[in-house]
Amino acid sequence: MSLPRFPWAEAMTLGLGTLRLPPETFWRMTLPELAAAARALRGNAPAAPDRSDLAALMEAYPD
Numbered sequence: 819m820s821l822p823r824f825p826w827a828e829a830m831t832l833g834l835g836t837l838r839l840p841p842e843t844f845w846r847m848t849l850p851e852l853a854a855a856a857r858a859l860r861g862n863a864p865a866a867p868d869r870s871d872l873a874a875l876m877e878a879y880p881d
Contacts, residue, residue: 829852830844832852832855832856832859833847833852833855836859837855837859
């Protein structure tokens, strides 16, 4: 029994074509990172923090 092949052509089209990632960045990404980028294109990404969320994070983690 053989496993299905990974869809590299589709992954490269997404990363290098649609997302316009530099090749070095694309090849260093993990598959979960690439999947998150694909979800963001479909609008399933979590909302970006608003200004008050960012202020709270900056207060909690000053550097």
